[in-house]
Amino acid sequence: MLGNTEMVARLLLAGAMGSVIGFERERLQWAAGLRTHMLVCVGACLFMLVSAFGFSDVLGRQDVVLDPSRVAAQVVSGIGFLGAGTILLRGEVVKGLTTAASLWAVAAIGLAVGGGLYVPAIAATGLVVGILAGVKPIEERWRDRNQACELKLTVKAGSLAIDALPELTGERASRIRQFVVRPGEEPGLEEVTITFARLPRASVEAVARRLSDNPAVIRVRSGDQE
Missing domain, CATH: 3.30.70.260 (ACT domain)
Known part of the structure; x- marks a missing residue:
């Protein structure tokens, strides 16, 4: 069982990582910006903490069998409703898919931090920011050369x-x-x-x-x- 200090530290770290990705979305003035990404990441981290450590007081009983991964698994599917809210149809063009994907990735980062996987969480944060900010100019140049x-x-x-x-x-x-x-x-x-x-x-x-x-x-x- 983790101490309260360690749990709070994980929640703070999840909020910080969510803010890094959310800032990139906020810079482009998307509906899901800084606060949304921070909340998703902190919420996912808390879900993971509850899933992994919230039932420790009853797990020792012989008549109780729990799967600590079930709560975390629901985050993976449950985040879809929030991502769907960022997807808009403007004319004949669908917008917001990238922001929806970033919310999904932020939830995974929050779960990783909640589970104590700090290095993968930090690496994933760097990769997501690199994809959102660094790949976009390359994508736009390719699209400019290949679209009708x-x-x-x-x-x-x-x-x-x-x-x-x-x-x-x-x-x-x-x-x-x-x-x-x-x-x-x-x-x-x-x-x-x-x-x-x-x-x-x-x-x-x-x-x-x-x-x-x-x-x-x-x-x-x-x-x-x-």
Whole structure:
């Protein structure tokens, strides 16, 4: 049985580790920020302490058999309701999955601290912060190079056909995956949408400048400017 001082120290350490990860989420102004991560980590640590040491007074009896891992196991599944609350649907894009995953990881860190596994808990805290803060720029660069990009053009009616795209877009014409023409809001104009697959944003901007030079093109804008 641990002493009260050791238990309090574990709770304080769990709160500190949760704050390190929560600060990164707070910096980006997510709903689950500093306080939420600290509370989850401290709560998970307390659950672990209760699970491991809270029933020591009855475990010595011959008619009592308890599994000290059951309370901790419920934390793993129970944290899901809190993670679900951080996931939002904005338009057609799901947001908050990373924050939900960080809450789940923080709960595991709290359990580790509560169980006295200090080195794994500290290592996991460093890894989680490194993933949240360090991997994001790499992920964004990769996504920028590989996601589909759209150019929306307002052109004079009948002035832009699909067979003219290789000349207008150059070597990037092979990356075109969709070409859609719709009637414009004003008479004599058409709205053209060109979708590129796996084309860096810089290349899309170069194509946009090249299309803007065409006298038949009234306006060019990217899809994320809508």
